[in-house]
Amino acid sequence: MAVHRKRSSAGVPDLFGYEASGLRWLSAVDAGVPCARVIAWDRDTLELDRLESVRPDAAAAREFGRRLAITHDAGAAGFGAPPDGWTKPGYFGPAASPLPMSLTAHESWGEFYAVERVEPALARAADDLPLATRRGAAEVIDRCRSGRLDDGDRPARLHGDLWSGNVMWTAAGVVLIDPAAHGGHRETDLAMLALFGCPHLDAVLDGYQREHPLRAGWQQRRGLHQLFPLLMHVALFGSSYAPAVSAAIGSALQI
Secondary structure, three states: OOEEEEEOOOOOOOHHHHHHHHHHHHHOOOOOOOEOOEEEEOOOEEEEEOOOOOOOOHHHHHHHHHHHHHHHHOOOOOEOOOOOOOOOOEEEOOOOOOEEEOOOOEOOHHHHHHHHHHHHHHHHHHHHOOHHHHHHHHHHHHHHHHOOOOOOOOOEEEOOOOOHHHEEEEOOEEEEOOOOOEEEOHHHHHHHHHHOOOOOHHHHHHHHHHHOOOOOOHHHHHHHHHHHHHHHHHHHHOHHHHHHHHHHHHHHOOO
8 A cells, every 4th residue: 555654843752752652542442433553653653554535425424423432332441531551641733733632631522621721822812812811711621620511421532633624535444643532521523524524424423423422412512512622722823713613602602
């Protein structure tokens, strides 16, 4: 098979090691969603099997959803836990300018999401956000920390950056690329799929729920789970994402 080489000039020594560990961790799940096969990596280069894209269809989307539920159900050591065997930092964002991402495990999803995701992302994005938005985000952080948004679901094995650009539609079905893998809440990956649009999303969700039904109200919690990636987009790309952050906060505060 042909080789796809990713390169980074960011000078982050663990970036591709983390990505390779995430791809292998996710792919280790029997009957889960496959990921691009890792061939080799070093500080500046990651070599993967090259994938050939085909047009998405509803049947492939439904199977992707079913397999994603199986991947999630394989679990993790805690909320925020790294891929098995990885002990260094995690990263989120493009290879040219990745941002550090904590991989510290927590027993509570709300505490993890507040302390390890939203709070640090808010600090990075604060200069490009209005005061009202920053105050709203602080209120979401307080609600998460209180435990009121915890639901008893165990940590899921997440891709962690599951926007549509990281979903490759191939003749053999969906193959995932570019993870920010960690233990988290299953609704986080699903919210990311919805954030920037995913082909045949309704079929993906149908396949998912046939394998693992979601807790009532999951649609209303999308904004909560989208808040972290949107804040990181502000930190990476500037204030054009600030209105989306405000909308996500408004949705989260209605839960």
